[in-house]
Amino acid sequence: MPKFVSVEEAAKLIPDGATVMFGGFMGCGSAHKFIDALSKTGVKDLTMICNDASMPGGPLGEEYYAVAKLVHNRQIKRLITSHVGLNPEVATQSMQEKTLEVLLVPQGSLVEMIRSGGAGLGGVLTPTGVGTLVEESPLCLGKQTINGRDYLLMQPLRADFAVIAGAKIDKAGNVWYKGTTSNFNVVMATAADTVIAEGEELVEIGSIAPEDVRTPSVFVDYVVEGGKY
Amino acid sequence: MDRSQIKGFIAARVARELKDGDVVNLGIGLPTLVPNYLPEGVHVTLQAELGCVGVGVLTDENRDPLHVVDAGGSPSAVGPGGCFIDSSTSFGLIRGGHVDATILGGLEVDAEGSLSNWIIPGKKMPGMGGAMDLLVGAKNVIVAMEHTAKGKPKILNKCTLPYTAVHCVDLIITEMGVIKVTQAGLELVEINPEFTVEQVQAATEATLIISPDLKPMV
Numbered sequence: 293m294p295k296f297v298s299v300e301e302a303a304k305l306i307p308d309g310a311t312v313m314f315g316g317f318m319g320c321g322s323a324h325k326f327i328d329a330l331s332k333t334g335v336k337d338l339t340m341i342c343n344d345a346s347m348p349g350g351p352l353g354e355e356y357y358a359v360a361k362l363v364h365n366r367q368i369k370r371l372i373t374s375h376v377g378l379n380p381e382v383a384t385q386s387m388q389e390k391t392l393e394v395l396l397v398p399q400g401s402l403v404e405m406i407r408s409g410g411a412g413l414g415g416v417l418t419p420t421g422v423g424t425l426v427e428e429s430p431l432c433l434g435k436q437t438i439n440g441r442d443y444l445l446m447q448p449l450r451a452d453f454a455v456i457a458g459a460k461i462d463k464a465g466n467v468w469y470k471g472t473t474s475n476f477n478v479v480m481a482t483a484a485d486t487v488i489a490e491g492e493e494l495v496e497i498g499s500i501a502p503e504d505v506r507t508p509s510v511f512v513d514y515v516v517e518g519g520k521y
Numbered sequence: 522m523d524r525s526q527i528k529g530f531i532a533a534r535v536a537r538e539l540k541d542g543d544v545v546n547l548g549i550g551l552p553t554l555v556p557n558y559l560p561e562g563v564h565v566t567l568q569a570e571l572g573c574v575g576v577g578v579l580t581d582e583n584r585d586p587l588h589v590v591d592a593g594g595s596p597s598a599v600g601p602g603g604c605f606i607d608s609s610t611s612f613g614l615i616r617g618g619h620v621d622a623t624i625l626g627g628l629e630v631d632a633e634g635s636l637s638n639w640i641i642p643g644k645k646m647p648g649m650g651g652a653m654d655l656l657v658g659a660k661n662v663i664v665a666m667e668h669t670a671k672g673k674p675k676i677l678n679k680c681t682l683p684y685t686a687v688h689c690v691d692l693i694i695t696e697m698g699v700i701k702v703t704q705a706g707l708e709l710v711e712i713n714p715e716f717t718v719e720q721v722q723a724a725t726e727a728t729l730i731i732s733p734d735l736k737p738m739v
Contacts, residue, residue, distance in 0.1 A: 317571050317608070318594030320587065343608070344648075347594060351586035377647025378594065387646070396646065399570065400612030400654030407609050420616060420654045423687035425640070459588070471588030471605055472572045472597070478607040506607070 294465035303329035311339040313454040313480040319358035321473030323457040323490035325518035339370040345379040374399035409448035410482025417443040454484035461491030465509030490518040533558040548625030570651040575603020616658040623659035632727040634690040634702035637682035656686035668695035711738035
């Protein structure tokens with residue numbers, strides 16, 4: 293059974309220097325309330341694994357949307373991601389000030405690297421990135437030819453924490469996602485030592501049909517109620 | 522043609538490459554105009570790498586920017602018969618060859634069919650997002666872009682910027698013509714009647730093979 297805690301209590305779990313996966317894609321499916329709380333704890337030197345660095349200017353007029361807050365607060369020192377083009381602060385911190393290390397990985401490789409980390413596999417062989425700078429990435433372990441086609445061996449990714457978000461979480465900790473919010477949340481829930489799940493709504497057991505559970509409770513360690521965001 | 526007319530002209534020509542029933546992924550910018558020009562009777566399933574199969578029409582009623590967005594983070598919608606999937610399934614679909622066509626822009630394309638569009642070293646490093654996977658996985662890769670950038674050719678002998686993927690492009694469609702990537706090189710198969718072959722070649726660094734069956738691009 294996961295523990296049900298406040299967002300503030302959950303945010304305090306994350307120490308300086310931790311590696312944290314954040315679900316969400318341009319803020320869609322991000323644990324908004326938890327990230328707000330984390331941005332106020334002052335925790336720093338985080339390695340963030342997230343599809344993107346989100347953006348300033350959220351849909352509800354937020355100055356910094358989702359993980360863009362953590363970048364803006366300079367709480368991230370290393371970022372493993374597929375896209376940072378919509379958050380200009382990443383370029384400032386990484387290219388000009390050189391205070392942020394950015395490792396870019398193709399999106400489809402990133403999700404499988406996380407999946408393999410969570411599924412006990414030794415990495416991913418993917419044709420994506422062959423002949424490109426990805427071959428030189430520290431996350432690329434080499435090249436192999438299988439049946440005449442070249443593949444890159446990408447290392448599995450795990451984290452100390454994964455922070456995921458769903459529209460509904462039941463009292464056992466099962467998660468249901470709405471719309472395009474499942475994105476990276478589903479794989480990240482499998483690939484961290486401690487998983488913190490934010491639900492917009494916490495519901496009774498049985499409210500989510502067993503067939504509709506996308507992240508089973510056994511992956512979830514802490515549940516926080518985000519409320520309607 | 523002004524720039525918006527050019528974009529419409531290119532998008533309309535791209536639309537004629539799509540077949541009824543195709544699963545199609547559209548890049549940001551110009552490619553998003555393509556569905557407006559689909560010929561009558563051609564219905565395609567739009568796939569968004571964020572995790573939507575069967576992207577629909579966004580209305581005031583279905584708008585839900587916190588839960589349904591496109592790959593650029595803008596509000597999007599699912600259409601009738603569509604569904605939502607997670608990123609692993611979405612990229613499995615892309616890499617696994619289940620996408621019939623991907624349409625995207627490029628900074629540079631070269632005679633070997635390689636494309637660069639994700640990084641300008643030292644200046645811009647937005648990241649590749651899903652582009653590398655799409656180029657490697659889609660059955661048909663169509664680059665839709667303006668022929669030149671500030672008068673400089675974008676269709677080169679060899680890309681100067683880091684590759685997004687190598688030997689991946691099938692067709693290049695610009696306001697000047699339609700160019701097929703072949704083993705022998707780039708073949709001009711259609712030309713916009715507003716231009717001469719010499720003008721198209723002058724705007725292209727790579728040497729074009731002129732199709733013996735060169736058709737007007739309309």
